[in-house]
Amino acid sequence: MPELDLDQPSFDLLDASGRARLQASVDLCVHAAGSTLIAAGQASPHVFLNLKGLVHACAADVDGVDQRFADYGPGDVFGACAVMAGRARLHDRSARDTMYFLIPADVFRALIADNPRFAANRGLCGARRARPDVPRDLHFAHIAGSPGVPVLDRHTALDATTTAALCWLALRGASGCRAVALRPTQRAL
Incomplete structure (x- = not known):
């Protein structure tokens, strides 16, 4: 049986x-x-660490058709946000046979x-974006120190990965994308 690699990012921050x-x-x-x-709207009894395979995070649109939000491949952690929030916003479905640690x-x-240090890590809710113009290795730490990145941190309703992707797209000047700083009392739409 494979052993969990505790030297990989996120887990290397544990004591x-x-x-x-x-x-x-x-x-x-x-x-x-x-x-x-993981079913949308349900609590997740586990956090998953993908070892092999591909998992799609999807949400149904108004017509009930699944829209892919993100992909989780080998080395990706998913379900952490669902565990911490008490319910999943999206449903995670294996695109092919998958093996993972629970x-x-x-x-x-x-x-x-x-x-x-582990709690403060922004990579725990990371995923590979379904958008091809967002880098596969995008994490909040990659852009947090960049000039012009507004403060979109714990005061938003967006998760860290979405915040990082939006800031990255805004910095690149992607069509129609702009980042907006929120006060602690505001909530993102």
Whole structure:
């Protein structure tokens, strides 16, 4: 059975006891193509670390047709936002057979509570964007220090990955994209 690589980004921020707890709690799981891993509107009992395969994060449009929001490939973590929020905004479905580690939600929440550096990491809700013009390795840390990036942090209703993608597109001057700074009392639409 493969072992969880605790030296990869996000998990490398855990202290020694957090690493031991995580390693002791993970399970290995396989799902066939077409399986729903996390249902929109539902709580997720796990955070997933994709080892092999491809998972699409989708939302149904007004006509009930799935619109792809993001892709999770090998090395991507998904379900963290659903665990922390108590429900998923999107549904995650395997595009092909997938193998991944399952991190129990209660263990993940405890790791967040006990490890401030791990909790502050912006890569935990990361995904590869379905938009081809957004880099595959986009993380908030890549653009946070760039000149002209407005403060769109914990005071928005957007998740970190969406915020990073919007800021990146705004910096590139993508058609119709502009970033807007929000005060703590405002909520994004």
